[in-house]
Amino acid sequence: MSGYDHAEVREFWQYVWEQEDVYTLPADATDPTYVLGMFPYTSGELHMGHVRNYAITDAYARYRRMCGDDVLHPMGWDAFGLPAENAAFERNTDPERWTRACIERMREELESLGFGYDWSREITTCDPAYYRWNQWLFVRLYEAGLVEYTAATVNWCPDCETVLADAQVAEGRLCWRCESPVERRELDQWFFTITDYAEELHEGLDGLSGWPEGVREIQRNWIGRxxxxxxxxxxxxxxxxxxxxxxxxxxxxxxxxxxxxxxxxxxxxxxxxxxxxxxxxxxxxxxxxxxxxxxxxxxxxxxxxxxxxxxxxxxxxxxxxxxxxxxxxxxxxxxxxxxxxxxxxxxxxxxxxxxxxxxxxxxxxxxxxxxxxxxxxxxxxxxxxxxxxxxxxxxxxxxxxxxxxxxxxxxxxxxxxxxxxxxxxxxxxxxxxxxxxxxxxxxxxxxxxxxxYRLRDWLISRQRYWGTPIPIVHCPDCGRVPVPESELPVELPEFVKTTGNPLDAAEEWKRATCPECGGPAVRETDTMDTFVDSSWYFLRFLSPGLAEAPFDPELAAEWLPVDLYVGGDEHATLHLLYLRFFTKALADLGLLDRREPVDRLLSQGRVLYDGEKMSTSRGNVVAPQEYGAETTRLFVLSAAHPTRDFEWTANDVRAAYDLQQELYETVVSFVDAVERDRGTWRLVDRDGSAPRDEYVAREVDRTVAVVTEEFERFRYHRAFAEIRELARLLRRYREHGTVDRGVCRRAVGDLARLVAPMAPHLAEELWNRLDGEGLVVEADWPEPETVGRPRAERRLLERTREDVREIVDVVEIEDPTRIELVVAPAWKHRIAELARGSGDVRAALPTAEVDAPAAAVDAFVAELAERGSDPAPLDGEGELAVLSRGGWLLEAEFDAEVEVRRGVEGEELAETARPGKPAIHIG
RNA sequence: GCGCGGGUAGCCAAGCGGUCAACGGCGCAGCGCUUAGGACGCUGUCUCAUAGGAGUCCGCAGGUUCGAAUCCUGUCCCGCGCACCA
Structure with missing residues (x-):
């Protein structure tokens, strides 16, 4: 139909965003909102879990930015790890080349999904410029007595040919990665003494009110105090x-x-x-x-x-x-x-x-x-x-x-x-x-x-190549000596294809001089667990290019903690515990003043396909050709609350697609009407004076208010439903008759902005066609003009309309020509209000000034008492206004004249009216 | 076994002390629409009811309250975590 070419739109706006540099955190930012998603491992492709994770963080980052915050929303690569080594081995290449290629592919995918990252802060853990700080930190921890080298009976995965941390052993006996049965070996190994922090890690959980109880509980169990x-x-x-x-x-x-x-x-x-x-x-x-x-x-x-x-x-x-x-x-x-x-x-x-x-x-x-x-x-x-x-x-x-x-x-x-x-x-x-x-x-x-405590020290030694070399030399005279800071980083030697640890085979690389005595020594050939890399990456994002230190302590003092971190439960005992440990250890080294890294943690649910976690082999469709990448992100946001699992369904994907089409058509046809005076909008200028103009205007306000509330609570699926409702109302409005230009303009402009955090390409296109100022990414989040009581007002109108339908139906009124809605007289609202305040209405009554016959009052009080007090969320004037503005919906539905008024005492209809329930007469 | 999280109409799912017979979506049904057409809009979708009424209802059983899907207790079922853990 409308020719919404998502591919073209996407490409164009990405180009513009890049030109305008919109996602780069301004240099003069003060205490930006720090939004962080999981550090992606460089497997070469995104899966649905990534899409969901980053759709959530991106929507939040965009929302906060539109609210006026400076937003730090960086991305980087967890680039070390065994799979790259295996891939390189199989393909006759080397891990580095393989990893770099994976990164390129993944970055493109992230961009096509419209995620707005500050790429100027991109970090890659396999860069010596990054991992030198792993080594630096290792040495600092070593000096602080937080590193141990001991012979220990450790978990050994024969398939991965390396040892594993306790947390990496599933069900007490399987390798977390390849599910091989884990063996026990006696080896000299490096440990971080995380147990020194067992008490604080445990106790701190109580204070993490922004974390889901589930994750905290998992950590409690794991620490096992x-x-x-x-x-x-x-x-x-x-x-x-x-x-x-x-x-x-x-x-x-x-x-x-x-x-x-x-x-x-x-x-x-x-x-x-x-x-x-x-x-x-x-x-x-x-x-x-x-x-x-x-x-x-x-x-x-x-x-x-x-x-x-x-x-x-x-x-x-x-x-x-x-x-x-x-x-x-x-x-x-x-x-x-x-x-x-x-x-x-x-x-x-x-x-x-x-x-x-x-x-x-x-x-x-x-x-x-x-x-x-x-x-x-x-x-x-x-x-x-x-x-x-x-x-x-x-x-x-x-x-x-x-x-x-x-x-x-x-x-x-x-x-x-x-x-x-x-x-x-x-x-x-x-x-x-x-x-x-x-x-x-x-x-x-x-x-x-x-x-x-059940918690054990963190075994960080890995007998593998693709990781950070542990910066230690073994000297026959001085024992184990840390490599001095001036000689860092200890860079990896060239990759060689071997069955064992390639570092062991790198004879020349292994030869070293003892920093203490100057005699011949041998380099440590173990590399670090890659969880070390991700234990402090959130700090590197603060000052990614810094050459003198891993991060800038002053920035850390100002910008931390991470305001929102989104991830999956599967990291609860690994990554998220290490993250907390590092933060505390660095604080004790005097580098940080915070002892907890993350303020609010959102634990995302899984995306299921046929009841199973979606994966490459299980219908992992990141970017359906047909609908475009943006549909995917809108879909995952619309499908369910972020913390809950949901089932991937073609239907829901199409619903997301349909909303994009609907919004696009709405805006395009509106602009067409404005500029060329044609199409389905009969625009007039009447200052929003018709009751239905007011109704729509209020409905825009309500939608803005509700969507804002939903965004604050990460309930994007509700926001999606609200936006769709408003789009639908707008369609009904224009099909009913003439529409007010100003009201429409505001409605479509707000729609474009409301959908921007979830579907940024589309929103940018809409905003542009509407001649919005600047880019929608940088636009102000809309604010309602009048707030009122959105939910209560909708409720009253909806209920009244249902009653009218019910009456028409039950009484079998063929063709209603006139519908009267009579709001209860003031004194009934007054009494209802009193009844709400106290249990005993009669006792409170004398203080009220009631302009009605005593008999009527008694009857009403008795009625209230019988029903239990009947709270009316709106006052009489409020009801009158809501019904007046919404009357056109009944006109449209029944093709009948609608009259709304306040009941007068003595009038027959006024007697049946109650607060919250107007009297209805249909003729 | 201990702990955490859930059980809401055919399905998915919102609500978490009062207009709650319970938003929304899907599915299904009726009507409209000469067009956004693999649509779209409106209405209906627990039972009974000739003026908006009544009954039953939010896993099950009790309790608190003027009032409970919402709070408390017990119980059953599902998911997850920990566990020959002292």
């Missing part, structure tokens, strides 16, 4: 520390269990062949599948409170890297300890019983803990009484009740893992769990408060 106590048990020759989250159960400890990897076990097996063999046998099984095997070491430990001797076992159910790698076995109050004790015939002692009358502890059955049942039954009078409800719960919650016989009461009540009141616990007997814990921690020397 656990408060408890470290308890020491004396051994004949030394002592052993165990961690417990329930020190209140300490009197129930009947054995100790050490993990097979525990230091002490190593010592014991050194001079006990038989024990060594037994422990080896235990280690055969995979951790997690070992069951409750165990061997008695023959040692006995002294209970710090009772002085009793407890046997010490080696048991694989105790994990080496949790807590201290040793536990006190409390079979009475811990499921696993219980299972172990049963297996090995160890005593089970109950020292905590459910608080009397409580029963709200959950997780365990009622009743009296076993060992000393007789003596304590009396203290739990609630037990017999709560049988109905609690009994069934206990049955399902306590396995083993159906074991033969009931002689072993232990089975029915222990382990009891809830909290409660202590029994048989020496001087702590009768305290409740919490108080007992506090006292034990404070009073017993062998029990010290401790907090443990």
């Amino acid at each position: 656990q408060e408890g106590a470290e308890i020491s048990f004396e051994l004949p020759d030394g002592e052993v520390e165990v961690f417990s989250a329930r020190p209140d159960t300490v009197y129930g400890a009947t054995f100790l269990a050490l993990s097979p990897g525990h230091e002490l076990v190593g010592e014991l097996t050194d001079d006990d062949r038989a024990l060594a063999d037994a422990v080896d046998a235990l280690r055969e099984g995979r951790p997690g599948e070992a069951g409750y095997d165990g061997v008695d070491t023959g040692l006995s430990a002294t209970h710090p409170l009772t002085g009793e001797k407890l046997p010490v076992y080696v048991a694989p159910y105790v994990l080496e890297d949790v807590g201290t790698g040793a536990v006190m076995g409390v079979p009475g109050h811990n499921e696993r300890d219980h299972a172990f004790a049963r297996e090995h015939g160890l005593p089970v002692v109950g020292v905590v019983e459910p608080a009397a009358g409580g029963g709200d502890d959950g997780g365990a059955g009622p009743g009296t803990p076993g060992a000393n049942a007789d003596g304590t039954t009396g203290t739990d009078p609630g037990t017999p009484g709560v049988d109905a409800d609690e009994g069934t719960e206990a049955d399902s919650g306590t396995p083993g009740t159906d074991a033969e016989g009931t002689t072993e009461t232990d089975d029915t009540v222990l382990p009891y893992t809830g909290e409660g009141r202590l029994i048989d616990s020496g001087e702590y007997t009768d305290f409740d769990s919490e108080e007992a814990r506090e006292r034990l921690l404070a009073e017993v020397e062998a029990i010290e408060p401790t907090t443990i």
Whole structure:
């Protein structure tokens, strides 16, 4: 039809934007709004997830810019990484050339989608100018004691031929990238000691109110903070520390269990062949599948409170890297300890019983803990009484009740893992769990408060070529020595095709001189995890060309935090945790004054195709030829709230396309009417004086107000619907009769600006045809002239129209010629208002001045009381105005004369009118 | 098992203390339109109802409130995270 050539329009405006340099942050910007999307990995093609991510950030950036903000909206490339190496290997090229080609393709794609980036700030992590700062930062962290070099048992992916961080191991055993089963290897490796920040990383989450709860929760889980106590048990020759989250159960400890990897076990097996063999046998099984095997070491430990001797076992159910790698076995109050004790015939002692009358502890059955049942039954009078409800719960919650016989009461009540009141616990007997814990921690020397974390240090070594060389030389005399700043960057040698690590093969490159003693030394051949690159890239964007430092601390102080960061949940434990860690570490180095990098985080949903995540093999159609790239971005914004998943459907894509066509046709035909006085718009100049002019003008205001609100909340799908509604109304308006030139001009001009953040090429074209001032990118966001109560006003009109239809339908009025709408008299609104304010209308009544017969008032009050107070969002004048302006819609629909007026007391119609519900008469 | 997020009319989905029988889209149905034509516009789409009425309804069951899709409690189902984690 209209000849909207999206390809041509796109090309033209991109050219103009480039010429006008519209996306470059002005040099004199002060505290710009910093909008950031995910750092794209240079795979060579965008997928739907990218499009969605960048459509959201771009729409927000454009919106803020139109609102008058300076906006920092940069883009760059996460360009290091194993896939490039593999691609180069397969194609007989090198990773650099391959990566550069990918970047070119991706930049073009981003541009075709109309994303407005400040390309003058483009950064690429595989540039030595970038990665030298990785090295610089590494050295600074090293000096600050945040880097460790240790032998460790690490995750090794045989397929990628490199080690992996804990966070990169999926389901505890698969490589996150290639899904190969991960192996364990003993290697000397580099670590960032992120655990030094475990407490702050955890605590800081509470303050991140701009982050989705889901992401915060994932991080909490990952950090795995656990408060408890470290308890020491004396051994004949030394002592052993165990961690417990329930020190209140300490009197129930009947054995100790050490993990097979525990230091002490190593010592014991050194001079006990038989024990060594037994422990080896235990280690055969995979951790997690070992069951409750165990061997008695023959040692006995002294209970710090009772002085009793407890046997010490080696048991694989105790994990080496949790807590201290040793536990006190409390079979009475811990499921696993219980299972172990049963297996090995160890005593089970109950020292905590459910608080009397409580029963709200959950997780365990009622009743009296076993060992000393007789003596304590009396203290739990609630037990017999709560049988109905609690009994069934206990049955399902306590396995083993159906074991033969009931002689072993232990089975029915222990382990009891809830909290409660202590029994048989020496001087702590009768305290409740919490108080007992506090006292034990404070009073017993062998029990010290401790907090443990699940979080491990960040393994950053990678045995691969395409990454940042770790700036260390190994000197036979001085050991590991950091490369001095003046010699940075340590650049990558030329790529060679080899099966192992190409850096290992680069003999000449490896040869170095020790910075300390000047003697011959060897370069470190590991490179850094690429997550290091992305841990601080948001800082490099502040001053991308800076040669003296990774970033300008003054700018950072002024411009941070990132105001809006959009990304996917899949980065919650990797990237987003590292980002926070780096920020804190850099703050401690004195380079930053902020300790959190991102103010508002938006976690985008997935794009699904047939219920699965969209990917190259799953219908990944970034730029449908037919509709143009802009349709794609408009579609992903219109389809759903940004945080929710949605299904890609051809229908919704077409809806996005249709709106573009609709807007284009509207503007083109309007301009045609203005300039050549032809087409479907019958323009007149009457200063918007006809009621329907006012109606449309108000509707424009309402749309502007609502769309603005929706943009503030990132609800682009709602904004899209609003824009479509207004376009539709405009069409109805012009089809109904003559239209006011000024009203129309404002409507189309606002439409162009409202759609600009979502469909910038189209908007630019519309704006231009309308002779808008300058470019729409730089235009002012429209403001409503009169705000009113948009939603309430629409509601009233819509409801009234529905009522008219209903009456016409129910009464079967053939051809209505006259429709009267009578708004309730003032006193009814007054009373309704009073009723809203207080529960008792009659009590409030005397203060009101009501110009109506008492009987009518009483009747109305009674009616209100019966219905419950009936809030009317608009006052009488408001209703009158709304209905007057909207009357033409009824005229158009029924081809009848419409009269709107205020009800007068005594008039029959006024009696039936209520606030919010005008009386209707149809003739 | 623990935690987080969800369950709204045929489907998708908005609403999150009061004009809520519940916006919007898709699908479906009726009407209009001589044209934006693989359209477009209007109307309808829980049940009953001859003047705008009544009933039922927002996973299920209770509760708070003058009033609940909206708040609280319990429960079931789905998605995600963590987990022989002490």
